[in-house]
Amino acid sequence: MKGPILTVENLKKYFFTKQGTVKAVDRVSFSVIQGETFGLVGESGSGKTTIAHTIVGIYAPSGGAALFKGKNIGVDSSRRSIDLKKDIRIVFQDPGSSLNPRWSIKQILDLPLRVHSANAGPERLERVRELLSMVELPPEEYLYKYPPSMGGGEKQMVAIARALATNPSFVALDEPTSALDVSVQAKIINLLMGLQEKLHLTYLFITHDLSLMRNMATRVAIMYLGKICEVAPTVAFFQRPFHPYTRMLLSSIQVISDQEEELKPKKIISRGEIPSPVNVPPGCSFHLRCPERMDICRRVDPVMVEHETGHFVRCHLYPDRSGRQPTDA
Amino acid sequence: MMNGSTPLLEIRDLHVRFKIYEGELKVLNGVDLRIDEGEKVGLVGETGCGKTTTIKSVLRVLPMPPARIIKGEILYKGKDILKMRRAEIPSLRRGEISAIFQDPLTSLNPVFTIGQQLGDIIKFSLKNQGMKRVKRENIRLNAASLLKETGMPDPERILKSYPVQLSGGMRQRVCISEALRVNVNLLMADEPTTNLDVTIQDQILRRLDDLVEKRGTSILLITHSLGVVRNLTHRVYIMYAGNIIETAETRELFKNPLHPYTQGLLKTVPRLTGEGVSKGIPGRIPNYLDPPRGCRYHPRCDHRMPICKKDRPPLYVMERDRKTSSDPAISSGGRIKEDHRVACYLYRSRAE
Amino acid sequence: MARNRPVRSALEAKRVNISKGWYKFSRNPLSGLGLGVLIVIVFAALLAPFITPYPEHAGPFTDFRRSSLPPSLTHLFGTDTVGRDVFSRVIFGYRFSLLLAIVVISLSVPPGILLGLVAGYTRRHWIEIAIMRITDIFLAVPPLVLALAITAMLSPNLLNQMMAISLMWWPWYCRLVYSVTTSLRHEYFVHDAELTGARKMFILLRTVLPNCVGPILTKITLDMGFVITLGASLSFIGLGVQPPKPGLGTMVADGAKRLPAEWWMTVFPALAIVAVILSFNLIGDGLRDMFAVEEI
Numbered sequence: 001m002k003g004p005i006l007t008v009e010n011l012k013k014y015f016f017t018k019q020g021t022v023k024a025v026d027r028v029s030f031s032v033i034q035g036e037t038f039g040l041v042g043e044s045g046s047g048k049t050t051i052a053h054t055i056v057g058i059y060a061p062s063g064g065a066a067l068f069k070g071k072n073i074g075v076d077s078s079r080r081s082i083d084l085k086k087d088i089r090i091v092f093q094d095p096g097s098s099l100n101p102r103w104s105i106k107q108i109l110d111l112p113l114r115v116h117s118a119n120a121g122p123e124r125l126e127r128v129r130e131l132l133s134m135v136e137l138p139p140e141e142y143l144y145k146y147p148p149s150m151g152g153g154e155k156q157m158v159a160i161a162r163a164l165a166t167n168p169s170f171v172a173l174d175e176p177t178s179a180l181d182v183s184v185q186a187k188i189i190n191l192l193m194g195l196q197e198k199l200h201l202t203y204l205f206i207t208h209d210l211s212l213m214r215n216m217a218t219r220v221a222i223m224y225l226g227k228i229c230e231v232a233p234t235v236a237f238f239q240r241p242f243h244p245y246t247r248m249l250l251s252s253i254q255v256i257s258d259q260e261e262e263l264k265p266k267k268i269i270s271r272g273e274i275p276s277p278v279n280v281p282p283g284c285s286f287h288l289r290c291p292e293r294m295d296i297c298r299r300v301d302p303v304m305v306e307h308e309t310g311h312f313v314r315c316h317l318y319p320d321r322s323g324r325q326p327t328d329a
Numbered sequence: 330m331m332n333g334s335t336p337l338l339e340i341r342d343l344h345v346r347f348k349i350y351e352g353e354l355k356v357l358n359g360v361d362l363r364i365d366e367g368e369k370v371g372l373v374g375e376t377g378c379g380k381t382t383t384i385k386s387v388l389r390v391l392p393m394p395p396a397r398i399i400k401g402e403i404l405y406k407g408k409d410i411l412k413m414r415r416a417e418i419p420s421l422r423r424g425e426i427s428a429i430f431q432d433p434l435t436s437l438n439p440v441f442t443i444g445q446q447l448g449d450i451i452k453f454s455l456k457n458q459g460m461k462r463v464k465r466e467n468i469r470l471n472a473a474s475l476l477k478e479t480g481m482p483d484p485e486r487i488l489k490s491y492p493v494q495l496s497g498g499m500r501q502r503v504c505i506s507e508a509l510r511v512n513v514n515l516l517m518a519d520e521p522t523t524n525l526d527v528t529i530q531d532q533i534l535r536r537l538d539d540l541v542e543k544r545g546t547s548i549l550l551i552t553h554s555l556g557v558v559r560n561l562t563h564r565v566y567i568m569y570a571g572n573i574i575e576t577a578e579t580r581e582l583f584k585n586p587l588h589p590y591t592q593g594l595l596k597t598v599p600r601l602t603g604e605g606v607s608k609g610i611p612g613r614i615p616n617y618l619d620p621p622r623g624c625r626y627h628p629r630c631d632h633r634m635p636i637c638k639k640d641r642p643p644l645y646v647m648e649r650d651r652k653t654s655s656d657p658a659i660s661s662g663g664r665i666k667e668d669h670r671v672a673c674y675l676y677r678s679r680a681e
Numbered sequence: 682m683a684r685n686r687p688v689r690s691a692l693e694a695k696r697v698n699i700s701k702g703w704y705k706f707s708r709n710p711l712s713g714l715g716l717g718v719l720i721v722i723v724f725a726a727l728l729a730p731f732i733t734p735y736p737e738h739a740g741p742f743t744d745f746r747r748s749s750l751p752p753s754l755t756h757l758f759g760t761d762t763v764g765r766d767v768f769s770r771v772i773f774g775y776r777f778s779l780l781l782a783i784v785v786i787s788l789s790v791p792p793g794i795l796l797g798l799v800a801g802y803t804r805r806h807w808i809e810i811a812i813m814r815i816t817d818i819f820l821a822v823p824p825l826v827l828a829l830a831i832t833a834m835l836s837p838n839l840l841n842q843m844m845a846i847s848l849m850w851w852p853w854y855c856r857l858v859y860s861v862t863t864s865l866r867h868e869y870f871v872h873d874a875e876l877t878g879a880r881k882m883f884i885l886l887r888t889v890l891p892n893c894v895g896p897i898l899t900k901i902t903l904d905m906g907f908v909i910t911l912g913a914s915l916s917f918i919g920l921g922v923q924p925p926k927p928g929l930g931t932m933v934a935d936g937a938k939r940l941p942a943e944w945w946m947t948v949f950p951a952l953a954i955v956a957v958i959l960s961f962n963l964i965g966d967g968l969r970d971m972f973a974v975e976e977i
């Protein structure tokens with residue numbers, strides 16, 4: 001059995017602003033197993049992008065630990081070793097701003113090669129062509145194109161090629177297809193899954209599209225206002241969701257067939273807005289919107305417990321049954 | 330169709346082109362669309378298919394160079410919008426047709442409060458209806474009640490806030506209030522909830538649906554999300570590369586998609602049932618500088634035939650199988666159900 | 682030319698870019714006009730000794746028999762109070778103005794850009810504050826006053842004028858680049874370059890700077906006009922180009938005493954100043970269009 005490649009324990013990332021402290025990530029713990037696709041789901045303000053950015057090194061965490069292949073990565077990229085930078089890569093959310101509009105595709109893909117490989121110009125050009133072919137973009141056509149003249153799907157494929165240019169082990173994918181159409185999305189997801197198998201990659205896959213997650217992830221974690229509410233293997237997550245927020249989210253998705261309607265949890269009309277992250281409600285942060293709130297929810301913040309094997313949830317409705325934590329994967 | 334009366338909006342054979350450095354983009358290639366009073370119609374198509382160009386043509390906000398309208402008519406209540414003089418257009422926009430766009434932050438002016446913006450719009454609309462002087466108090470009450478209708482908690486506070494202080498969902502609700510003021514007849518919503526969170530999206534779509542039903546406003550809902558359209562519209566148009574390639578009653582379309590593109594599209598939507606991710610539709614959307622002859626979808630189509638490369642297929646009307654179909658021809662709302670039409674030579678023989 | 686063909690080499694890419702840039706520039710007819718006028722002026726200035734009818738008049742020359750003559754075929758812009766051909770002197774005057782503009786921009790823009798990049802990008806707050814406050818101090822002093830002070834302290838001539846104005850000019854570029862840099866700082870492509878491991882200088886010069894080029898170039902063209910005006914103003918009050926050299930501002934000052942009767946001595950040099958400033962401004966519009974990032 002493969003072990004965890006990434007472990008995050010009580011990870012915190014707070015931002016200090018004039019309006020108050022934003023607890024973007026507030027004591028989050030989980031492990032990602034080598035070779036799996038770990039899904040992170042949540043709405044705006046949930047902290048999922050911040051976690052990805054912290055793991056990848058855009059920020060240093062405010063507290064807690066993050067271990068990658070056993071080594072501490074709780075620092076930002078300026079303090080990380082060059083090997084680490086090669087090994088953990090990210091595909092950003094917005095293809096429009098993740099590629100420098102003034103650089104050609106050749107220059108964009110050449111940068112990671114220049115930094116990380118000792119090869120000279122012609123060899124790097126060969127590798128750039130290889131990368132473009134890998135994402136099914138014909139090199140002769142795309143080498144000298146510029147991002148503003150490309151569609152979102154094509155840009156995102158370049159972003160993927162760029163992330164994979166250094167032969168990483170771990171790739172964070174932050175909503176890679178959210179801005180794209182379904183047919184382009186299908187192409188990209190297939191590409192990602194094929195590449196995962198071929199190159200033995202581990203993915204941290206972030207999206208708000210639950211139908212997509214259902215088909216992509218091996219395990220799913222759902223976040224709300226900086227904390228994880230539930231972690232479970234995919235099938236269990238969708239077939240037997242425990243947390244009321246998970247159920248609320250699942251019941252809101254727009255599906256296209258009656259069969260799928262049947263699969264959705266029933267009768268939870270979503271209520272209220274997500275509170276501002278500067279104004280996190282006391283007790284359980286979800287209690288203001290929760291249809292099943294109890295008195296204890298207003299006062300005490302629940303802790304993560306394992307309610308079924310491998311299925312963890314953080315809610316007063318569910319008592320602890322094993323004492324294990326999600327980091328003990 | 331409601332009793333065979335004049336349709337509210339009818340787009341006939343619209344062709345639009347854009348001039349750029351590399352040449353001319355032949356974006357719209359003969360779009361035909363109809364919306365009747367009180368109808369909720371969906372326009373589904375992927376990025377670049379021309380849906381935004383279509384509504385911009387209706388609103389007459391296309392930048393006229395570089396855009397050119399080659400031919401076609403857009404009839405609103407029987408009158409051709411394209412032939413209207415510039416002076417007549419503002420009253421059209423204020424009282425008859427309104428629109429909501431994808432990004433509420435750019436639709437709202439960041440330096441004015443919601444109260445000021447909504448107030449201005451209400452003032453112009455009331456003046457448009459002929460009222461000479463409008464009291465400020467009336468405007469404020471009007472604005473507050475509009476916001477309440479869209480489900481906004483604490484409207485008074487919202488009126489005093491600036492757009493940047495509100496969440497995406499609230500901003501979109503403000504845009505909806507602006508669009509639905511003074512009982513417009515037609516609301517065009519271009520991807521109104523694509524940028525919003527799933528739970529908020531659900532709330533807003535329900536609210537939009539309620540409001541529209543209550544006021545009898547027609548709505549043209551433009552989106553690339555099939556799920557949204559399925560739950561919210563009476564009829565759907567599927568658009569590809571500047572053409573309408575299929576149209577039917579919503580239920581019928583999902584049950585029985587005919588055009589290969591529609592079938593492909595439905596297959597690529599990830600399902601909650603967990604069948605895995607489909608391979609997608611091979612190929613790419615055509616280059617509008619030099620689009621394919623005949624049916625613009627044929628390079629990507631598994632079923633292409635020689636005739637597909639020659640001429641663009643017309644929208645064939647599928648014969649309604651009245652004997653075996655258990656679906657009544659008239660819906661519970663009194664609407665006569667539309668025929669299923671598809672622009673594909675595969676169905677030439679089945680057409681009426 | 683098949684504009685739609687995919688590009689197959691780096692060289693071809695550069696050619697296509699230039700061609701596209703020109704297309705965007707030329708959609709503005711006024712910019713084309715400005716460019717045309719500027720080209721004429723520059724060539725005239727470069728070839729002044731060869732194309733002016735009386736090149737020797739641009740120096741110590743007097744001919745009192747032909748003084749104060751109105752414009753005619755032999756003297757297109759008339760003659761001044763000591764008999765020198767105004768037209769020839771205006772063309773030579775352009776040399777000083779253009780030289781001033783070029784030197785000032787060359788001296789002040791690069792340091793301004795560099796400081797702006799560093800101030801906008803650095804994570805060390807104190808560096809940013811230090812640079813920007815120094816910039817503020819320089820900006821607080823009106824350029825004319827500082828230039829006056831400096832030129833008055835040293836001897837008044839073109840060289841000192843150039844030094845004085847250069848000292849005044851860099852803060853504007855610093856601020857411009859600072860504002861663009863701070864807005865680009867958190868774009869994903871900048872983060873990506875950092876995460877990949879590119880060095881800071883590389884990121885500043887090759888990632889951020891290319892995205893600032895548009896506003897910088899537009900500002901340079903507008904500034905050429907400002908600098909020329911400033912130089913003319915200094916010459917007008919006697920602190921710039923000294924007689925008998927034909928500075929445009931000096932000529933305007935001298936001729937002003939002869940208004941309104943002998944109007945040509947002031948009006949033509951003034952119009953010459955207007956022409957060169959206007960042409961730069963019109964070009965600025967076209968440049969802005971050329972550098973706009975267009976998404977299809």
